[in-house]
Amino acid sequence: MASSDQHRKRMKALVAFTASSFDTEFPSPFGSAIYDERSGVLVAQAYDTVMQTCDPTNHAEINAIRDAARELQRLSLRGCTLYSTCEPCPMCISACVWAEIDTVVFGASTLEDANLYWPQASDLPPQELVAHMLLEPKCRLIPHVGRSLCQNLFTRCDEVRKERGLQLPPHRDGLRPRG
Ligand SMILES: [Zn+2]
Numbered sequence: 001m002a003s004s005d006q007h008r009k010r011m012k013a014l015v016a017f018t019a020s021s022f023d024t025e026f027p028s029p030f031g032s033a034i035y036d037e038r039s040g041v042l043v044a045q046a047y048d049t050v051m052q053t054c055d056p057t058n059h060a061e062i063n064a065i066r067d068a069a070r071e072l073q074r075l076s077l078r079g080c081t082l083y084s085t086c087e088p089c090p091m092c093i094s095a096c097v098w099a100e101i102d103t104v105v106f107g108a109s110t111l112e113d114a115n116l117y118w119p120q121a122s123d124l125p126p127q128e129l130v131a132h133m134l135l136e137p138k139c140r141l142i143p144h145v146g147r148s149l150c151q152n153l154f155t156r157c158d159e160v161r162k163e164r165g166l167q168l169p170p171h172r173d174g175l176r177p178r179g
Contacts, residue, residue, distance in 0.1 A: 002037060002081060004145075007105050010035060011146035014045070014083050015107070018060075018153055021047045022160045029108075029118065029153040032060035033083045034068040037102070043080070044068035051169055060084060061092035065099050076100040085150045086114045087143065093126035097133045105142040107150025117154040118168065 002010070010033065018031030030048035035041065046063035050056055061084050068077055081103040082096055087110040096104055110120050130139050161168070 001103075002035070002040075007081075007083075007142065007145045010042075010081075010083055011085075011105065011107055012149060014085060015146060015149045015153060017045055018047060018085050019156065022157060026052045027157050027160045027164075027166065028060075029085060029114070029150075029157040030060040031085045031153075032064040034064050034077065034101075035081050035083070036072065036079060037081055038079050043071050056169075057091065059089065059092050061088055062095050065095050065101075069099065078102060081105060083145075085153055086110065088126050089120070090122050090124045090126070090129055093129045093139075096139055097129060100135060101139055102137070103140045103142060105145050107144065107146045108154060109144070109147075113147070113151050114154060117158045 014031050014033045017033070018029065021028045026049070028048045031046070033045040034043050036043050044064045044067035046060050046067060048060040049058040049063060061082060064082065065077065068080065069075060077099045080101055082101045084104065084106045086108045087106045088096065088104060089110065093104070104126070108114055111123055114120060126141055130141060133139060
């Protein structure tokens, strides 16, 4: 199992990777990485590609899970830790449960942080979905690792979008962040 120091280090690397999306056509504050704890190796790293692919399910965590399963050639990601710059939404934490991810480490909160800049579609906390996991051990959630770095991603992404006149996903534009 990775130490809290390793979690912070890996989150910092993920924040740097996610920030590299700001130089692309589709800047996003959402990034996810998966490490295989048996080898300590980074097996997948992805941005959210909802806008790019016009697919509302292509969140960063989903993209990372798909890449990791393909890379490791197995359907169960037991022994893996998933990192996300933001608290996973119900779809993504469900995907973690189905993929049998051991541990999920996240930075920013959905409602307190992300929703201020990027209106969210659900307020169902990941803990509630994990509580319904039938397999043991259940997925372990470690919140707020590198939270301020991740909050900063949201602020910077917002600035980048405004500078370049880029819109939020159109179906989110009409929503008012709850704050
Ligand atoms: Zn999600």
